Amino acid sequence: MLKRKSLLLLLIIFVCIKGFANDGYKLWLQYNYIKNETLRNTYKLQIKNLNPLGDSETIKVALNELQLGLNGMLGEAYATNSITTKEYNLIFGSKTHLAQDISIQLANEFNQINDEGFIIKSIFLKGKKQIVITAKTDIGVLYGVYHFLKLLQTNTSIEKLTIVESPKIKVRTLNHWDNLDRTVERGYSGASIWDWHRLPDYIDQRYIDYARANASIGINGTVLNNVNANALILTPPYLEKVKALSEVFRPYGIKVYLTARFSAPIEIGGLKTADPYDADVIKWWQDKAAEIYNLIPDFGGLLVKANSEGQPGPQNYDRNHVDGANMLASALESFGGIVMWRAFVYSEHDTTDRAKQAYSEFVPYDGQFKDNVLVQVKNGAIDFQPREPFHPMFGAMPKTPLMMEFQITQEYLGFSTHSIFLPKLYEETLKTDTYRKGKGSIVAKDIDGSLNDKTLTGMAGVSNIGSDINWTGNVMLQANWYGFGRLAWNPYLSSEDIADEWLRMTFSNEENFVKPIKQIMLASREAVVNYMTPFGLHHIMDTGHHYGPGPWVSNLSRPEWNPVYYHKADKQGIGFNRTATGSHATEQYAPEVANMFNNIETCPEKDLLWFHHVPWDYKLKDGNTLWDGMALKYQEGVNQVETMVKTWNTMKPYVDAQRFREIQTLLNIQYKEATWWRDACLLYFQQFSEKPLPKGVEKPTKTLEYFQSLKFPFAPGN
C-alpha cells in the first residue's frame, strides 16, 4: 500500500509541476488528463485499439496525434493493431483503404462530403461496435481525427456517433505579415516564427506544432511573408527555405503561399519594367512560377498588395488591377496556383472618402478576373477597426470570388494585452445581410460561394502568431486564431459555440469556469468598441503604431491618415457624413441597406457616427443626448473590463498558476488602458461638445495635455 500511495503522490507531483509550468505553448491541444473517472473509463472502454489504414505521412501524423491525445487524456498508451474481431476498434483511414463491409455502411455519408470533409461514425462490424473515422482523402481523415479528439477534450459522448463535416470554404489561409528580418508588421507576440537564417536545414519544432494547430482547425494554407513584400523571397536561396517549410506542412494539408512584390522582375530579375503587358515581364513570371513549382509541386499561389500604401503595381504602368492579377494568374494556372489580389486600396491622389475607393476601383472589374483569381477584401471598408459596417464590395461582385480578410492580430484593438474575443466580430460581419439578392443575402453566403455559385472561395486571417512561447502574446488571444480557423471551415458557426469548445480544450470543462469566462469573452468585443470607438467612431488611434488614443492627431501628410479625418468633431457635433448629403458612401450598398444607413432614425446606433455627422444634443434611443450617451458608453466599456478582471480573479481554482497570473496581469493592463481611452477621448471631444460628463462617468485620471504628451517610439509592430 505504501508503494501505491507513493506512486500516487508522485503522479500528483508530476501533474502539479506540469500544472505549475503551463506556459501556454500547447494552445488548445492541451490533452489534459480527464479527471472524471467515470467518463475516462467510459472512453477507455470505447477506444480499445487504434487501427490506422494506409501509411502516408498524413496517416502517421494522425496516429501520432491520437496517441498523444489519448495518452494525455486517458493516461493510456495506445499501440496500433490490426482490426481485431473484438469491439471498439478505432479505425481511421481514407475510403480507398476501407474494407467493403465498412465502406458499404458509409455510402450515404460519403455522398455528403467533399474532398476535405470527413465522417465519424459508430458502426457494427460482424456484430461488434466500432468507431470509424474516414474521408475521401487522408487529409480529411486527419481533420476527422482532430474532431474526434475534440469530442474527448470537450467531454462529449462518443457512444453513438454520426458526424459528417465538410469545410464550406476552399482556401483557408493565415496571412503572416512577417518580414525577412523577423520583424512582424502589426505583430505583438515577439518576432516572426520563421527563422529564415537557419532554414532550410533547421526545422524548428514550432513549425511542426504550428502545422498541428492549424490542421486541428482546418486551416489549409499559409502566406509566409508580409503583404508589404520583399522581392528577395522569390530568389533561389529563399525558395529553398520555403520549400523546407512546405515539406513540414504538407502532411498536415497546409499549402504555402507567398506574397509577390509586383516590381520583382526589376528588383531581382534585372528587367527595366514590371509592366504586366511587357513580354519579358510575362515570361519572367512564367519562369518564376515554373521554378517555384519545380521545388514545391503543391505551392498554393501568390498574394499581392498592389498600388496601395506605396506598394508598386500595374497602375505604375497605366495598367489596372485586372491586368496585373490576370498576368500573374496566367503564370500560375497551369500549375494549379491561385492569385489572391487584395482590394485594400486607397490613393493619395483620390480625394473622395477613403471608405469608397476600393468599391469604386474594383466593382467595375466584376467578371474580368481569371478563374484562378480571388479578390481579397477586408471585412470593412476602412481598416480592421473595433467595429466597421461590412465592406460594400460583399455581394456586389457576383462574378468574382471575394476572399474575406479578417485581422487576427490586434493592430487597432490595443495590441496583445487586450483580451478581445474576435470571433464575435467576425460573426457579426459574416451574418450581416447585404440584401444583394434579396433578404438573407448574408456576407457568409458570398464568401462560401453559395450566393452566386462561386466555385473558388476563401478566407484569410492576418496572423497574431509570434515567437512568444504562448504564440500569441496572450493565451486568451489563442482563441482568435482558433476561432478564425473554425469560421473559415464553417462561416455559419456561432462565436458562442467556438468560445465554449476553445475554453474546454484550452483550460477546463468545469462549468463554473466555462460559463462565466465564456460570458466575459463574448462581451469583450463590445467592451473594446465601447472604450475605444463607440457609436461608429473609427480610426482615432494614435498615429503610426495605432497604440492608444490619438483623436487629436491632424498633422499627417495624407489627410486620410489623420484621426480628425474620421471623427470630424466640431462645435456642432461629431461623425462622418457618408449619406447622400455627405460622401455618398452609402450608395455603394444595396438599396435596402443604403436606405437604412442613410436615415439617421434607422441607422443602427452602433454605426451612427460612421455614417452621420450628429449634433451633440441628438437624442439617442435611450433618451440620452449623443454626448451623454458617448460618455456613458466609454464608461460602460471600462466597467465591462472591470467585470472581466473581477470574473477572472475568481478562477484561480480552475487554472494553472502561470496562465492564471499572466491573464490576470494582462486584464489589469487592459483595464488601465480602457480607462486611458475613456479619459483621453472624452477630454478631447469635450473641447467640442463643451458639455459636462454625465452622472455615472468617472472623473478623468489625468489631463488631456498629459495624454497628448505620451509617446511610444518603440511600439511593437510599427
Place this chain on the structure above:
Amino acid sequence: MLKRKSLLLLLIIFVCIKGFANDGYKLWLQYNYIKNETLRNTYKLQIKNLNPLGDSETIKVALNELQLGLNGMLGEAYATNSITTKEYNLIFGSKTHLAQDISIQLANEFNQINDEGFIIKSIFLKGKKQIVITAKTDIGVLYGVYHFLKLLQTNTSIEKLTIVESPKIKVRTLNHWDNLDRTVERGYSGASIWDWHRLPDYIDQRYIDYARANASIGINGTVLNNVNANALILTPPYLEKVKALSEVFRPYGIKVYLTARFSAPIEIGGLKTADPYDADVIKWWQDKAAEIYNLIPDFGGLLVKANSEGQPGPQNYDRNHVDGANMLASALESFGGIVMWRAFVYSEHDTTDRAKQAYSEFVPYDGQFKDNVLVQVKNGAIDFQPREPFHPMFGAMPKTPLMMEFQITQEYLGFSTHSIFLPKLYEETLKTDTYRKGKGSIVAKDIDGSLNDKTLTGMAGVSNIGSDINWTGNVMLQANWYGFGRLAWNPYLSSEDIADEWLRMTFSNEENFVKPIKQIMLASREAVVNYMTPFGLHHIMDTGHHYGPGPWVSNLSRPEWNPVYYHKADKQGIGFNRTATGSHATEQYAPEVANMFNNIETCPEKDLLWFHHVPWDYKLKDGNTLWDGMALKYQEGVNQVETMVKTWNTMKPYVDAQRFREIQTLLNIQYKEATWWRDACLLYFQQFSEKPLPKGVEKPTKTLEYFQSLKFPFAPGN
C-alpha cells in the same frame, strides 16, 4: 494490482510525454527524476524536512527552488517544518537566524567566506545528523541551495558535506546588447527577452526563470541594454520598466545596470553639450543618478562605450576617457554605483595597428580612474575571434581594476548553429601568463584582483540569450551561459569540470553519454579555430554580419574593417607582422611574452599568423610547409565536426527526442558550414600560395566565385 499497474503506466506516460516535449526551456535546471532507485532512496533518507530560516523574499525563492528540485528529482513533495528533533533536517538560512548550537559548529567556515559565499555542512544536532546551508547573507544561502541541488543533479554523495565557497570576483554581469525595438545586436536566438512595450506591468515568466538561472550560477548583475546605447532608456517611462525588472531580480541577488549614451544630456536632457567638464552636464548626470536610485535603490551602475565605432564620448569635447568615466563615477559614487568603462576603442584617425590602440590609449591612465570605475577589456585586442592572444592590457594597469569582457554570443563563431563550448576559450585566456609580476601572473589573477590587490573586480559576458524557447537558439550553447557564470564565480575552474556538471544537469548522468559528449565539447573550440582561422588567422569573416568566410573583402571604408587588413596574404606568405619589424604590437606585452611572440621559433604556432608574416613554404614543427599545414588544419576542423556529428548520432538512447533531433540538425549544419569555411578560405588563399592542396584535404565542393557570390542580406544580429 491492476490499479497499481495502471498508475505506474500512467506515470511512465507522463514521463514520456514530458520527455518527448523537452524544449530546452528549463536549461540546466531540469531536475530530472533520479532513476537510480538506490541513490534516490539514499537522498530521500538524507533529506527529511525543509527548514527555512527567516522569511525574506530570497529565502522564499530558495525554498521554492528546493521544493521544485526535490519534487522533480526525488518525486517527493516537501512541505516545510520547524526543525524537528529527528535526523536529517535540511536547515537553510543566514547566520543571524542560526541557533547558537548550530552556528558554533560553523565558526571556522564563517571565517572563510565573504558576503556572497556559503557553507554547506553536515553537522550533528543533539546527536542527530543534519544538513545546514548557511551564509552571511540570504543571497549566500540561495547560492548554497543551488549548489546543494547541483549535488543531487550530478548524483553526488551528500553523506558528509563540508563545502565552503565564495565568489572570487565581485561584479559578475551579463551584458545584453539588446535594443529598445527588441532587436539584439549580434543576437542569434530570436528577439530580446525584454518586452519593453509591456513593461512595467507585464512580468513575463521568462524574467523570473532568467533570474533563477543566473542565480544558480552566481551571476549577480545584468546590463539590460546595448552598449551602442539609446538615451531613451534613461527617460522616466523606461526607468519605470527597468525598476519593474529590478524588483523581479532583487530576491535573486541580481542588480540591474544600464548603458549610458554619453550624449544623453543633449538627446534627452535638452542641453547643448555633453562635455564632462560642463557644470550643467555634471549636474544633469547627478540628478539622473538621484532619479534612478530613487526608483531602484540598489541600481548597479552604468556601462559606457565611448568614442568607439561612432559612439559619442568625452573626446568629442577634447576630454579623455578618464574625464568621462570619472564624471559619471562621481554622479554614482554616493549611491554605491559603479561605472564600467569599455576599453574597446580604435579610431579611424589612427593608422597604427588596431590591436595596439586600446593599450596605447588606456595604459597611460593607470591610477587616474576613480575607485568606482572598472575598465572593461575584451579578452583579446581585436574582437572576440575564435582565438586571440590575451589582451596586452591585462597585467599592465596595476592600479586600475580591469573587468574581463567575454563574448558568449557567437558573433565571429558561426552564430548559434555552431556548437562551440566557449569555457575552453575563456579558460585559455584566464590561465595565460602575463609575466607582469613574474612567472605565474596569469590573467585570472588580474581579474580577481589578487595580482595587485585590487578590491573592485568584475567579469562581463556578452549574452547569447534571446526569445527562442531554449533561450540560446541551440541547447548546446546554454553551456556557454552556464560556463561563463561559473568562471565569473571562480576563474580558476577547469572547462572540463564545467562541461561535466553542465551535461549531467542538462541531460543525463549516464557515463556513456557524459564521457563522449564532454570529449566533443572540449574539442569543439579547437575545431572552430581550425575550420575558420587556424595558426592565428583572424577577422576573415564576411563583412558586417560576420557570418561565413570573407577573406577576400577589401572594399570597406575603414581599412581595419577589411579582412585583408588582418591576413595580409600575398605571393610571399600570410600573416600580420606585429613584431619589431612590423607593427610593434608585441612591445605591449611583458618582455618575456614579447620575446616569445617576437621570435618565430618560440611564438606558439597557434598564434603564428597573428604576430608574423610567414612564407608559404615556412616549415612548421611537424615538418609540413605552412601552406600544407594550413590546409590540413582546415581539413582537421572539418573532421572534428564530423566526429561531433557521429558521436552525437549514437546518443539517441540518452536524450529526449526533441533535443536530440535539434542538436543533430544543428551539428549537421555546422558540418556543412565548416566545409564551406575550409573550401572558401583555401581556394582564396591558394591564389597567393599557388600551391596544390596536400594529400588528405578534400577537394573543394564549389568554386571560389560561388563562395564570393553568397549574400546574406538578413543575417541576424546585424
